[in-house]
Amino acid sequence: QQQVKQSPQSLIVQKGGISIINCAYENTAFDYFPWYQQFPGKGPALLIAIRPDVSEKKEGRFTISFNKSAKQFSLHIMDSQPGDSATYFCAASMDPPGTYKYIFGTGTRLKVLA
Amino acid sequence: GAVVSQHPSWVICKSGTSVKIECRSLDFQATTMFWYRQFPKQSLMLMATSNEGSKATYEQGVEKDKFLINHASLTLSTLTVTSAHPEDSSFYICSARGYRGGAGELFFGEGSRLTVL
Numbered sequence: 001q002q003q004v005k006q007s008p009q010s011l012i013v014q015k016g017g018i019s020i021i022n023c024a025y026e027n028t029a030f031d032y033f034p035w036y037q038q039f040p041g042k043g044p045a046l047l048i049a050i051r052p053d054v055s056e057k058k059e060g061r062f063t064i065s066f067n068k069s070a071k072q073f074s075l076h077i078m079d080s081q082p083g084d085s086a087t088y089f090c091a092a093s094m095d096p097p098g099t100y101k102y103i104f105g106t107g108t109r110l111k112v113l114a
Numbered sequence: 115g116a117v118v119s120q121h122p123s124w125v126i127c128k129s130g131t132s133v134k135i136e137c138r139s140l141d142f143q144a145t146t147m148f149w150y151r152q153f154p155k156q157s158l159m160l161m162a163t164s165n166e167g168s169k170a171t172y173e174q175g176v177e178k179d180k181f182l183i184n185h186a187s188l189t190l191s192t193l194t195v196t197s198a199h200p201e202d203s204s205f206y207i208c209s210a211r212g213y214r215g216g217a218g219e220l221f222f223g224e225g226s227r228l229t230v231l
Contacts, residue, residue, distance in 0.1 A: 034220070043120075043207050043222035044158070089157060098211025098220035101148060104158045 006105025019077040023090035030092040120223035137208030143188035144210035164191040
């Protein structure tokens with residue numbers, strides 16, 4: 001129940017394309033779902049996060065879609081750029097953010113081709 | 115904005131020695147910090163939750179006598195890998211709750227890469 005399943009494991013997208021990463025969770029107590037971006041040798045950095053009271057959140061080229069009934073959420077990167085090449089982790093936790101431990105997905109290695 | 119600093123960023127040590135990694139919240143106080151371990155091309159695995167002024171809470175399977183955590187102040191938590199062995203080689207990352215734009219958020223340090231020879 002504490003797992004967060006993430007797919008795909010790796011993703012190759014052409015520059016300008018849309019990158020889509022999916023996550024699914026089991027624990028209905030989770031109510032905070034962040035996405036993190038990690039470059040090699042660096043710590044993760046928060047990209048965008050969503051709570052279950054909304055079905056979609058957009059920040060620039062990054063959009064989270066959330067399906068509460070299906071217990072799934074996804075990250076969409078529009079107009080993908082080579083600089084977006086990194087590993088992306090979804091996570092699940094409980095509000096307020098940072099108060100409770102985060103359960104991370106297995107990660108998706110994104111490569112955007114120039 | 116909130117920043118979490120880790121030191122050292124990388125360390126190489128001989129088998130059997132102990133290594134201390136520091137995690138500091140630079141412009142905010144953190145009563146709770148989290149320590150993660152990450153193997154190459156794998157996810158972040160929570161090792162323990164570090165609570166200021168009290169004992170750390172370790173995740174199942176993490177040896178508390180092997181990975182000593184001390185959270186002596188509101189801005190500093192340390193992880194000591196005792197009697198390190200090659201299998202302890204990993205990327206260790208700490209995180210702390212801070213605020214950005216008025217909203218709470220979990221900030222991560224840059225990580226510390228430990229290589230045990």
